[in-house]
Amino acid sequence: xxxxxxxxxxxxxxxxxxxxxxxxxxxxxxxxxxxxxxxxxxxxxxxxxxxxxxxxxxxxxxxxxxxxxxxxxxxxxxxxxxxxxxxxxxxxxxxxxxxxxxxxxxxxxxxxxxxxxxxxxxxxxxxxxxxxxx
Amino acid sequence: xxxxxxxxxxxxxxxxxxxxxxxxxxxxxxxxxxxxxxxxxxxxxxxxxxxxxxxxxxxxxxxxxxxxxxxxxxxxxxxxxxxxxxxxxxxxxxxxxxxxxxxxxxxxxxxxxxxxxxxxxxxxxxxxxxxxxxxxxxxxxxxxxxxxxxxxxxxxxxxxxxxxxxxxxxxxxxxxxxxxxxxxxxxxxxxxxxxxxxxxxxxxxxxxxxxxxxxxxxxxxxxxxxxxxxxxxxxxxxxxxxxxxxxxxxxxxxxxxxxxxx
Numbered sequence: 001x002x003x004x005x006x007x008x009x010x011x012x013x014x015x016x017x018x019x020x021x022x023x024x025x026x027x028x029x030x031x032x033x034x035x036x037x038x039x040x041x042x043x044x045x046x047x048x049x050x051x052x053x054x055x056x057x058x059x060x061x062x063x064x065x066x067x068x069x070x071x072x073x074x075x076x077x078x079x080x081x082x083x084x085x086x087x088x089x090x091x092x093x094x095x096x097x098x099x100x101x102x103x104x105x106x107x108x109x110x111x112x113x114x115x116x117x118x119x120x121x122x123x124x125x126x127x128x129x130x131x132x133x134x
Numbered sequence: 135x136x137x138x139x140x141x142x143x144x145x146x147x148x149x150x151x152x153x154x155x156x157x158x159x160x161x162x163x164x165x166x167x168x169x170x171x172x173x174x175x176x177x178x179x180x181x182x183x184x185x186x187x188x189x190x191x192x193x194x195x196x197x198x199x200x201x202x203x204x205x206x207x208x209x210x211x212x213x214x215x216x217x218x219x220x221x222x223x224x225x226x227x228x229x230x231x232x233x234x235x236x237x238x239x240x241x242x243x244x245x246x247x248x249x250x251x252x253x254x255x256x257x258x259x260x261x262x263x264x265x266x267x268x269x270x271x272x273x274x275x276x277x278x279x280x281x282x283x284x285x286x287x288x289x290x291x292x293x294x295x296x297x298x299x300x301x302x303x304x305x306x307x308x309x310x311x312x313x314x315x316x317x318x319x320x321x322x323x324x325x326x327x328x329x330x331x332x333x334x335x336x337x338x339x340x341x342x343x344x345x346x347x348x349x350x351x352x353x354x355x356x357x358x359x360x361x362x363x364x365x366x367x368x369x370x371x372x373x374x375x376x377x378x379x380x381x382x383x384x385x386x387x388x389x390x391x392x393x394x395x396x
Contacts, residue, residue, distance in 0.1 A: 055174070074176050076287045079279060081182075081343050084175040093176075097323055125328040126288060128320060 181345030186364030263389030
């Protein structure tokens with residue numbers, strides 16, 4: 001049996017393959033170690049003083065968008081505007097008047113993480129950041 | 135050879151099962167924790183004003199000129215962040231003054247009394263019983279609340295303007311431009327609108343929720359009366375019982391909730 005498993009122009013092919021692999025992986029090794037650090041949202045003094053949010057911190061971190069969605073629907077559609085949390089505290093369900101009343105630094109609190117995660121919620125096209133209007 | 139492959143496959147299968155089950159168990163465990171710690175409740179404010187069918191009575195006998203209407207219109211437009219656009223085609227209005235011949239086009243006639251002919255009528259969304267805008271809205275952004283208020287969910291509005299075509303009273307305005315630069319004084323407590331949504335009077339749903347009457351009623355010096363049409367003892371029913379009142383374009387059958395004492 002003759003050996004017909006022969007690569008023609010072996011040297012060129014291997015050099016070509018090497019160049020190909022280098023070019024394809026360029027973004028990975030070029031940016032290696034340069035990952036932007038995860039931002040640490042700044043908690044405003046008023047929020048710090050209040051100690052506890054509507055729900056526990058871990059829950060808010062992960063599910064604040066679901067809460068806001070729920071608030072939006074019940075306020076507009078069911079005309080129910082008061083939220084009573086598990087410890088019995090009542091909140092007016094309002095992004096501008098309740099959330100931002102404590103978290104006074106929208107740029108340092110909301111935007112920082114949203115920018116990092118590359119999400120752009122359009123809440124602020126209508127809802128007002130009291131700081132921006134002053 | 136054969137028996138070892140068999141053994142290997144057995145072990146591999148069991149390990150795969152174990153690895154697969156772990157995340158599922160984690161999720162179940164964590165969701166259980168959430169349920170246990172919190173049962174939040176959502177309710178109405180204790181001061182909230184409620185009714186079966188909110189209605190408004192405009193006593194036109196107390197109006198002399200457009201000057202009387204200005205503070206009423208301003209009160210509304212100011213608290214709701216209604217922009218003031220110069221271009222008439224882009225105009226946004228929640229409550230405005232209208233001549234009799236335009237507002238009451240089906241009731242207008244040649245020999246109508248001079249006072250009525252030249253009187254400015256305060257017009258706004260009629261919060262109709264059978265609202266055409268609610269029927270045509272493809273996204274249910276406009277809907278009828280239990281208390282009779284025809285309300286808009288701006289989050290859902292896609293700006294198709296079917297409601298504007300359907301409304302026989304011209305009560306709706308479309309945001310052709312971003313309204314924010316045209317709001318003189320922004321009220322941070324109420325959101326603005328964005329380009330591409332329709333807006334209109336909301337009978338001050340946000341004020342009723344905290345026990346306040348609509349802003350226009352408060353600013354009207356008794357020209358406007360607000361109350362429950364379903365309650366025979368309410369102010370509006372008392373007024374309607376003792377005075378003759380008309381509504382805009384009644385033959386259309388929309389059943390407006392805004393009445394005008396002539």
